[in-house]
Amino acid sequence: MDGDRAADSVRTLRGRTATRDADRAVTARMADVAGETGEPAFRAWTPHRQVAFGRRDTRSDGYEAAREAAESRGFPAVERSVGGRVVAYTGRTVAFASAVPLDDARTEMEGRYETATTAVVRALRSLGVPARRGEPSASFCPGDHSVQAHGKICGIAQRVKRDVALVSGIVVVADHEEIAAVLDPVYDALCVPFEPDTVGSVVRGGGPADAERVCRVLEDAFVGERRRRVEAVGSGDPD
Template identity: 55%
Template structure:
């Protein structure tokens, strides 16, 4: 599997990396990227249509989070600088539904975190960030990971985020609380969990490598990463 490593340091460059993964997947070469994006709030399409969107953007920027709009669905997601992101591009299997692809991704993420000692389960608490049925949470606690999909005729992108450390979780909760209030979307700051709160490491590098290994060795992977360094390793 083609694996891109390194941080782009800029959301526009991140989009270019993702586009290259999709282009390769459309030619039958699936790819993966796991990284820590720069501080930003990625707004979904529903957010962009909301009356409070411009106010939400200003709030994010005032708190040091660059506001961007993302191509996949869902509500706003904050990346606090150590929040891990992943993007996995595949050629769609005609026998696999969207729901099956979601379920497989949830299990891949959960298995990776369990391998690090984190006690996690599928699902999310009420009024969490980027609410959706396909999420990972601390067992009995806050949401750690949200997952979304972008579908094309020739490729599918499964993407998500993982909140790693307690400080990361506090920053995500604080900016999300203000942004969601501006968007008039229910949100509970206490609903944000972290890998560390689940008993795993608070090191984003360890979490990123565990996720990478889980995708490469999992049902979509071939167990053989072909690593391309897109810039300096982080």
Template identity: 55%
Template sequence: MRVFRGRAASISADRDVSRQLLSVAADGEPAVRVWVPHQQVAFGRRDARREGYERARAAASERGFPPIERDVVGRAVAYDGATTLAFTRAEPVIDGRTGTTNRYERATAALERALRTLDLEPSHGEPDDSFCPGTHSLSLGSARANGRRRKVVGIAQRVRSDAALVAGIVLVADRRGLTAVLEDVYDALDVALEPASVGTIAAAGGPSDPEPVRAAIEDALVGDATINSIESV
């Protein structure tokens, strides 16, 4: 297992590092990375086909969130550049037609373990009209929302013939700022979004500092694998 740590100098360079994980996996070695990306809104491929896509990109830019289009499936997600985490786990693939569900399940289980080490109790699924809706999301309760569960983890996947990348987002803090830009973006795309569905680890009683969350997720994604090298980005 190879572990990558840190953030590159620009959004473009940062994306190149994530692509490097796929190359490592294609050569037969799994790789993991958990980090705080630059501030941005990352749109999914379905977003790019919607009539309001250019308006949504403009809305993100007006909020100070540079718009990019990501390689995995799913709808738009926002990173605040300070507390929002991204994670990726790349692994070799023998047959790209199989293993998708298993990879999702293993990644979801790893994120659940990580959140539990932070004394949080995640649940599968998400509230209605969540950002980047998906089957393998995780939610947390919030005392500030009278126990209502809010989405904090979204997971997506990219599969090639030689490697697969399971990637996702974890909202640690800054719920208000993230909700504001997501509202504008989803409104422009004409996609339903319930602002109250957006959650953070901090709002659920966990840490607002992303570092302990990052470390817990990295440990969980590595699991029992032997770390052969740690590379600073």
């Protein structure tokens, strides 16, 4: 697309590191390298168990109560720089990140959102999930770029720097009831509307409870026919 640098290969990262901080650093470095080299990169993985708060959440008067609500339910609280409102990962929830090198940081933001949303819908449909764009009212991490099927399954965000755009998202594979149960008091503390039954998942949509398979179909959808330079980033202990 205009403004984005094309490449015949995609650096493709798989796996997660042993700690949350190291894992986040892998994705940040992935984006930096893509901007420096002009080679796009993609990663789909299962972050460690956590509740991740966005910048707006951290400025809320109810933030400390929200952190306590998450941690008292066995979800370590972390802060993230990309994305909107708070999300939860159970240890088999999938995250993905697509690093797109740029010639002009001002161009094609909506085009990148369109590409990512289309890729997620295609990936989920390949698993038998009747995925479509949009989200129910009072969903977790509400936003314009979401995918649903019997509840919200995926939310997509984008962070643009001078030479790279990082398009990232979350895909709820299973555990939608557990995620709803922890997010309900968290959103309540933040005074943000949230309806627990709006949390969907691949499983709730009729797909498999196989996070690794979800990672692979997302990789296929985002990378397509381009050559993959696969790198293993490590194997973290299971949550």
